[in-house]
Structure formats: C-alpha cells, structure tokens
Amino acid sequence: MQEKCEKLRQVLKEERNVAIVTHSNADVDAIASLCLAGYLARSVGIQYPWLMVPEGIALEARKAVDLCKSLDLEIKIVKRGADLAKLGVPERFDVCIVVDTASYVQLKSLKDIVSTCSRKVVVDHHAERDIDADIEFIDPSRLSSSELMYEITELLGISIPKTLLDLVLAGIISDSKRFLRANPRSFMVVAKLLLNGASYENALSLTQPPQRPPHYRLAKIKCVLRHRGFKISSEQGDLYLALSEVGAYESDCASSLLALGYDIALVLSEDDALRATRIVYRAKEDALGKMGIDIYSDILRKLVETFGGGGGGHKSAGAAIVMCRDSDSVARKLIEILVSIFRNRLSELVEQKVGA
Ligand SMILES: [Mn+2]
Structure with a gap:
C-alpha cells in the first residue's frame, strides 16, 4: 500500500488537471472521501483539484458538503447535459480519482470525463465493479471508502485538520449504519481518528439531515x-x-x-x-x-x-x-x-x- 501511495503522490506531482469524482446522489461516505481526496491533492501541490458530483447530493450529506467548503474545497454538481465549458471544467483531465463508486453507470454525467481521463485512481470498498484504474485502493471488507482514503493520507504523512477528521468519522459511521457491521481494521481507523482529536458527537451530527421546518x-x-x-x-x-x-x-x-x-x-x-x-x-x-x-x-x-x-x-x-x-x-x-x-x-x- 505504501508503494501505491507513493505512486499516487508521483502521479499528482506530474500533472495539472485533476478531477476527483464520486457517484450520483452522493452520501456522507462519498462526500467525505471526495473532500479528503481533494485535501490530499492540494497538500501535494494541486492548486485547484476539480471536485465533482454527478446529478445531486443526498439530503443527509448536505452538512458534509458545507464542511468541505469551509476548507476551501468547493464541490461542483454536474447535471446531465450540462455545458462543461460554461462551468469552466477542462475538456480533458490528466488524472481522475474516483471514490466510493463501483461502476460507470453511477457516474452518470461524469462518465465521459472519467473514461477519457489519462490516468485513473480508484478508492473504494465495493466488490462488484467495472471501473479499472492505474492505481487501485480497493478493499471490499472495509466499512467505508472514507477510512481507505484516510489511510492513504496517513501513509503519505499528510496532517488533517480536526474538522476533516470529524467528516471521515462521519463517513464510516454512516456507511456502517452506526457499526451494524464490524471490521477490526475499520475500528482501528476509528480509534486513530478519535485519538487524533475527531469528535464523535460532531461526526454523528454530520450524518443527520439538516433540521426540518x-x-x-x-x-x-x-x-x-x-x-x-x-x-x-x-x-x-x-x-x-x-x-x-x-x-x-x-x-x-x-x-x-x-x-x-x-x-x-x-x-x-x-x-x-x-x-x-x-x-x-x-x-x-x-x-x-x-x-x-x-x-x-x-x-x-x-x-x-x-x-x-x-x-x-x-x-x-x-x-x-x-x-x-x-x-x-x-x-x-x-x-x-x-x-x-x-x-x-x-x-x-x-x-x-x-x-x-
Ligand atoms: Mn461507501
């Protein structure tokens, strides 16, 4: 895994146009992974990584999007048939990081961007999949993609602000349905997040939809x-x-x-x-x-x-x-x-x- 992480760092250092994408109707795990990947890209020198979600974002993930924005990482929603040039989106990307997504169908409006991308990186915990990549971080035994993404940043020695640690924890809590499933390695990541200052309370609230009227x-x-x-x-x-x-x-x-x-x-x-x-x-x-x-x-x-x-x-x-x-x-x-x-x-x- 260390080797793959170094390869990722190398690839990001060489290129300019970097897209980071996830599945449509993005949930908390998807947004947390996306945001963390954006943070990683910026930490290794990509000034403006393109964080994009096809079609829309799930209601319960709205707070996660706001948190990501507070770290200066804006997430763009790309609707079907949208004029990408008008949105300022580059025509071709050098690197695409696809998080928490198993298949091209789930990428909807972003399918072409990813399929024409020069180099692909995948971070995911889904087993059945049709997106191949040059660098793959895939472990179906894991509870979430967020924890895999966190391990990558850890191996690259990138320090993560506390609010983002909360978001990673929220991704794990949300995808495991509050630990209805268990995996020792996932629990180790949870322990590390908490030891590094993540707040369980904040993470829980990040998994809740915004207040109803x-x-x-x-x-x-x-x-x-x-x-x-x-x-x-x-x-x-x-x-x-x-x-x-x-x-x-x-x-x-x-x-x-x-x-x-x-x-x-x-x-x-x-x-x-x-x-x-x-x-x-x-x-x-x-x-x-x-x-x-x-x-x-x-x-x-x-x-x-x-x-x-x-x-x-x-x-x-x-x-x-x-x-x-x-x-x-x-x-x-x-x-x-x-x-x-x-x-x-x-x-x-x-x-x-x-x-x-
Ligand atoms: Mn997930």
Whole structure:
C-alpha cells in the first residue's frame, strides 16, 4: 500500500488537471472521501483539484458538503447535459480519482470525463465493479471508502485538520449504519481518528439531515395524538395496527408509528387539489408474513372499489388515492373493511388519557 501511495503522490506531482469524482446522489461516505481526496491533492501541490458530483447530493450529506467548503474545497454538481465549458471544467483531465463508486453507470454525467481521463485512481470498498484504474485502493471488507482514503493520507504523512477528521468519522459511521457491521481494521481507523482529536458527537451530527421546518415536528406529534390503535389477535402472535390522519408528511407519520411499536400503520390525508384522500401505509414484513395478508390487495383495493381512485405498492410500503374528500368517511370505511376481514380478532386499544 505504501508503494501505491507513493505512486499516487508521483502521479499528482506530474500533472495539472485533476478531477476527483464520486457517484450520483452522493452520501456522507462519498462526500467525505471526495473532500479528503481533494485535501490530499492540494497538500501535494494541486492548486485547484476539480471536485465533482454527478446529478445531486443526498439530503443527509448536505452538512458534509458545507464542511468541505469551509476548507476551501468547493464541490461542483454536474447535471446531465450540462455545458462543461460554461462551468469552466477542462475538456480533458490528466488524472481522475474516483471514490466510493463501483461502476460507470453511477457516474452518470461524469462518465465521459472519467473514461477519457489519462490516468485513473480508484478508492473504494465495493466488490462488484467495472471501473479499472492505474492505481487501485480497493478493499471490499472495509466499512467505508472514507477510512481507505484516510489511510492513504496517513501513509503519505499528510496532517488533517480536526474538522476533516470529524467528516471521515462521519463517513464510516454512516456507511456502517452506526457499526451494524464490524471490521477490526475499520475500528482501528476509528480509534486513530478519535485519538487524533475527531469528535464523535460532531461526526454523528454530520450524518443527520439538516433540521426540518417546525411544522414537520408538529405534523408528527399530531399524527401520534390523533391515531387509533388496534390489536389483531392470531395464533402466531398478536399484531398491532395504527390508523391516523395528518395534513402533510404522511409517510414520516407512518414510519413514526412503526417506530413506536406498531406492525402496520395506515395514514390518511386530505388532498384538496385532487378532492380526494390519500392513504399511505408502512408495515413490518415479518409481521405480515405471520398474518398472511397483503395490505394493498386485501385492504386498500376495497377502499378504491368503494370510492374510486387508484394506487399500488409492495408488501411493506404503498399508497392509494380514493375519490372522497372527507378523510373521516374513508377512515370509517377502512375500519369496516378491517372488521370484515378480521371479525372478532380485531379489537381497539383504549386507554384513558393522562390527567383526564
Ligand atoms: Mn461507501
């Protein structure tokens, strides 16, 4: 690895036009790797490395992009069909560093830039791949590309500012889904990052999407306050179903109800423009397997037959629109359908409100 790192340093020293790119809808690991590679390139003498992302950046990686910018490393988003000359992007690059990306398909608008590049460098932890390179740092056993990129900077003796260490740690946390997977070498990198001053707290916050507007929180609170809970008993164990209504953010409302402990959540919302009611559902797949029901075809389709409309979905998520503007009427019909399916196995959970 040391040898490859020296080769990378040599290649960067010889050339001028350096592109550093990653996959579309770039996540935190992709942005952290991109930013660190940019920092490395600048440290070895590339004044203006071109950091580019095709199409767009994932919501949860926006803070990472801002952090990168604070280090004077600007990330350019290149949309399909964009006029590269207008953006000031060189026609040809001498070196392309491709991070966290397995295939040309994921490079979208940047595919041509990379395929015509004189020399390619790849830093990645994906196994199945179709991008060949002159210098490859590939290890599918690793949790993230960020940690590989960090090891390269370490071997080249480049010292990294603390904020960038936070970002590398965020890349590892995010791609490992907070260490749902483990790898001893990845943990060693994490230990080094922390010993060198990275803040776990800052890293965690870098993996979170920016704050939602205040009414987002209120919509979720209303969703919980308004919901009705039902128990469906069966020999394989009880199943819990929630029914609620909100004005916006229905799918977040449904996910919150599942996080509370429900197996199935159905959330209605009135759509004034369509003069209709939308119904979104989310369900835990293991629970559905136990019950042997399909939410769309066994429940929602009957609503659509009654009111008109349409919809679709798969086992654990889906939606329908029914041509009735009054969500209470739709909810009543929905409960009728549930009773007709489950009969006396269905019972409502009733609790006294606190302090009432
Ligand atoms: Mn990754």
